[in-house]
Amino acid sequence: MPDTSALTLEAKLKFAFPDMHVAGHADLQGRDPGEHPDNFGAGIVVSPSSAVDVAALVTWCREHGVSIVPHGGRTSLAGGCVSHEGQIIISTSRLNAVDSINIEEKTVTVQAGMTLQALQEAAAAYGLTTGIDLPSRGTATIGGMAATNAGGLLAFRNGVMRHQILGIEAVMPDGTIFSDLTRVVKVSAGPDIKQLLIGSEGAFGIITRLVLKLETLRPYRATAMLAVNNAKSALAIAERLTDMTGLKLEAAEMMWPLFIRDHAALRNFDLSWLPESACAFIVEISSSDEETARSNLEAALADIWEDIGILDGIFSQSGTQAKQIWVLREESGFYYQFYNNPPSFDVSLPPALLDAYVADLHARFHVLNPHYELYVYGHIADGNLHLTVKCDEPDDNETVHIQDAIYTGVREFGGSFSAEHGVGFEKRYGYENYADPIKRSLAKQIKQALDPNGLFNPGKVPFA
Incomplete structure (x- = not known):
């Protein structure tokens, strides 16, 4: 048996897990990193094919002090998939199957790495569809959508991702498998632990399987x-x-x-x-x-x-x-053809207050810089606005001023500085300055309790 102390991290992983797909720097050359160029910064992507494999990998990483960044479809717009040297990426790409569709219940048990579009196509064969839809349906994965509590086109009618999820299976930071794959709406049996995982962006656990509600397909x-x-x-x-x-x-x-x-x-x-x-x-x-x-x-x-x-x-x-x-x-990102990394945001407000917010926002931007113009669009029936400034990426100081202009009044109006794209690391300023301080404190306490060594998606929300 070779002396593994002298091996690189990539070689150690290939030695420890010969049956898993381990891709190193050379294998990742030319592969699309997704929405952020640093998503493949770790240079190592491991693709397990079961929750048991994920658990074994997490246990190995915990024993070797290696932190983990989970990847779904890499469609995160907030930097939630960014990784660095010394970390490993766990991809759910091989966890991409439908386990079962129950026509009578209108439920589906699906692995986390399946794309939304693939699930919609599978459900359509039974005259069913998901109660959530996104423009990025072809690449966004069900697990990633759960991890960011995605919203999309149907949120005004059906709610966001957490309202579609009945059950979850996930691997926790200690390597255990949490399994709550219930298929019913009514569960009054103590705290609902799966809700900690929804929207946690992989900081509390790596989602491997989900039970979702389905609805009747209306194709016309x-x-x-x-x-x-x-x-x-x-x-x-x-x-x-x-x-x-x-x-x-x-x-x-x-x-x-x-x-x-x-x-x-x-x-x-x-x-x-x-x-x-x-x-x-x-x-x-x-x-x-x-x-x-x-x-x-x-x-x-x-x-x-x-x-x-x-x-x-x-x-x-x-x-x-x-x-x-x-x-x-x-195809809302057309402006990236003309501007280098323009500042973009997604906020939510009570729908009746949208006109007042947009008017006030334009006034604030005129004071900040009369040359700034704003693209405004979104899912107005649920109060979700997407906002992009028509400019190249500003310096850090100007970015703070822009964020203050965007976020002013949102919380006071009963809204959120982040509606559906998550926090990642790019919305750290918004999280730390416009989210409730007690909520932030509780999130850190939960992180410390579940992941005391900070191995799961470090540097992202809750930034512990």
Whole structure:
């Protein structure tokens, strides 16, 4: 047996776990690191294929003092997957199967590394679908979505990820496997430990398996893009559509003028019908068939058009036209073609306060720098705004001023400085200055109790 003390970390892992996929620096060359260029900074990715394998790997890392960064689809926009030399990455890419779908219960037991789109396709074979959807569905994994408590397009109707999860299996920092794979909503049996793992970004445990709720698939859709003056009008439209029989509101997404006009110009999308200062509001409904969906949406909007003050609008006449509308919202990172790492944020507020917040925000930015312009868009029916400053990455001092302008009033309004992208390390300033101090203290205490050696995703929330 060789002397492992002289081996590199990569060689030690390959020696200790010959049946696991261990990829080193050479293997990672040319592989897409995901949303952050330093996601592969550790230079070692281990891909176990079971919770037992993950537990063995965690135990080995604990014994050797090696910290771990868990990876799902590497779609984190807050730096939650960034790693460094001396660490190892545990990828859930081989934990990518559906264990079971229960049609009667409308539940699915799924491994953490499966992508949302793959799960949606598997469920569709049974006439079912997930109660959550994201533009990054093709790469975002179910475990990663749980770890960041992802929201997305359906949160206004179904809630965020924690509302979709019935059970969780996870490997804890001591190498034990926590298994609470219940398939029922009603559980009154002491503290709900799985809720500690949801939204913890891998700091408390590595999720390996989940039980999710499913709902009936409604594949027949109709889409419209409407011109509205403000969020108040858009919310009134969404409320009226929600209350109507014969249709179901599937999406309610709004883009403020600067965002929709810059993006539409880039894609040569005709906005001649959209008044200059108007916002673009996308609504999508489902019904029993495509023709019924289209006629129902047109009739529903005609019924409220003047009452609510819809300025104008276009209706998709085909699936292709619907995709052309949706790409304007879902391909929201178009500005990265023009700016180097522009400051971006996602906040949430009570929906009724969105117009006041956006107006105040523009005023604060004008005082901060009259040349700053803001892209504003988001899931307005649940109060989630995405905000990007049209500029290259500013220096640290200016970044603080920008964050203060963004976060001012959010907590006081009853909102959150981070709505659905997690905290990672990029939102550390927001967490430490705009999150409740008692909440931060409790999170550190939990981290210390579960992971006293700080082996799980160190340097990220809760920054212990």
